[in-house]
Amino acid sequence: MSVQERKQRERADRERLIVATARQLAEQQGWDAVTTRLLAERIEYSQPVLYSHFRGKREIIGAVALEGAAELAATLRAATSTVAGQRARVTALARAYLDFAERNPAVYDAMFQLDGGLVFANEDTPEPLKDAFAALLESLGEVAGDGVHPGLFTELFWAALHGLATLTRARRLPPEVTEQRTQLLVDRLAVL
Amino acid sequence: MSVQERKQRERADRERLIVATARQLAEQQGWDAVTTRLLAERIEYSQPVLYSHFRGKREIIGAVALEGAAELAATLRAATSTVAGQRARVTALARAYLDFAERNPAVYDAMFQLDGGLVFANEDTPEPLKDAFAALLESLGEVAGDGVHPGLFTELFWAALHGLATLTRARRLPPEVTEQRTQLLVDRLAVL
DNA sequence: CTCGGTTGTCTAGCGGTGCTAGACTCCAAT
DNA sequence: ATTGGAGTCTAGCACCGCTAGACAACCGAG
Numbered sequence A, B: 001m002s003v004q005e006r007k008q009r010e011r012a013d014r015e016r017l018i019v020a021t022a023r024q025l026a027e028q029q030g031w032d033a034v035t036t037r038l039l040a041e042r043i044e045y046s047q048p049v050l051y052s053h054f055r056g057k058r059e060i061i062g063a064v065a066l067e068g069a070a071e072l073a074a075t076l077r078a079a080t081s082t083v084a085g086q087r088a089r090v091t092a093l094a095r096a097y098l099d100f101a102e103r104n105p106a107v108y109d110a111m112f113q114l115d116g117g118l119v120f121a122n123e124d125t126p127e128p129l130k131d132a133f134a135a136l137l138e139s140l141g142e143v144a145g146d147g148v149h150p151g152l153f154t155e156l157f158w159a160a161l162h163g164l165a166t167l168t169r170a171r172r173l174p175p176e177v178t179e180q181r182t183q184l185l186v187d188r189l190a191v192l
Numbered sequence C: 001c002t003c004g005g006t007t008g009t010c011t012a013g014c015g016g017t018g019c020t021a022g023a024c025t026c027c028a029a030t
Numbered sequence D: 001a002t003t004g005g006a007g008t009c010t011a012g013c014a015c016c017g018c019t020a021g022a023c024a025a026c027c028g029a030g
Helices: A002-029 A036-042 A047-051 A057-081 A086-103 A105-112 A127-143 A150-169 A175-189 B002-029 B036-042 B047-053 B057-081 B086-103 B105-112 B127-143 B150-169 B175-189
Strands: none
Touching (some): A002 A105, A036 A047, A057 A105, A057 A127, A086 A127, A086 A150, A086 A175, A127 A150, A150 A175, A150 B150, A150 B175, A175 B150, B002 B036, B002 B047, B002 B105, B036 B047, B057 B086, B057 B105, B057 B127, B086 B105, B086 B150, B086 B175, B105 B150, B150 B175
16 A cells, blocks of 8 residues: 555645646746646656646646635735734735735736636635635724625725736836825725 | 828728727637637638738737727716716716626726736826726816825725726626625725 | 556647748739 | 739748657556
């Protein structure tokens, strides 16, 4: 049995290598550069090996997205856990979110811009995605205001953050005043 | 001279045909289906003709985006011009924006999601794009609140609308409660 | 220790993409 | 009527995601 276990372990290692390499490649040269040929070359296997792990390129993107969602959730919790006061906590959350999107553009794209074959807002949404939303909800639910559904409020706040993140990164919004926009967002949307 | 004028006119007509066909094709079957081969077939010319009008596919997307921006600006002005009262006007604006994105997903993608080679937030931003932002500013500037820069406020409100539009259409947000989210957005962000 | 069979990997190639070089046609001006 | 240039087309390049089928490597049975 030990032989099979070793093979399974090696296989799992290789799968992680594929995802990590795809992510690295995407962050360095953009998702367009992540071709199955180049990816295969980087992991030092031939193309068909990729298809023995994933159904296709979209599933590889999906795997990167899930990894990113877990990181985002952890990042948000880390940024808010040590901060006292609702206002400061929400501000820290917003900054952490926008910062994550700016520092990991390819991962952010995999999660929200590209088609990774993932299902959202649904009972069979993958756990990391639900958890990332939960991380938002933890800080935002308490500032939703009276009579406002915390989930609905979180959705709105999230959408605003997402809009800021994508439009800024696509150079549709001037990046110099990001901080002012963030302040305004927190001031207006949150009930403190 | 009349011959050259006729040729120029025919050329301009054909260019409009290309853009209109690309848009129609994208709305019907998605941008993935807009291949240069299929597009050429639809306009009943060969592929190279496309490249005598545009540098490449991205420029065709850009042309659709500009057309869409002009329409969006007109739509927003039409939706707000007849409405009395700041609150009602801003609500009408938000609904019109989200409605436009939902009814013209391919055009919306061309403007904000895909790479159409366009420049934003810049002095040499194409006129229709600046005008679309101006249309937002006209209704939103008056509800920015004291001491808040109208342009900055409009950017934030726009980002929130954009986030709602994209996340809803990508099925990242449940569509049933769009109206509630819109109401909450207007209530919180606008100073009435 | 040999041998069959399974499991894993590779080479080669299919049908598609955006884009373009070079041949050709057709027509306006001489 | 001739000719030069504008306009269009055919054919093909290099690349894409993906896969069939050949081949090698290894495990377990005799």
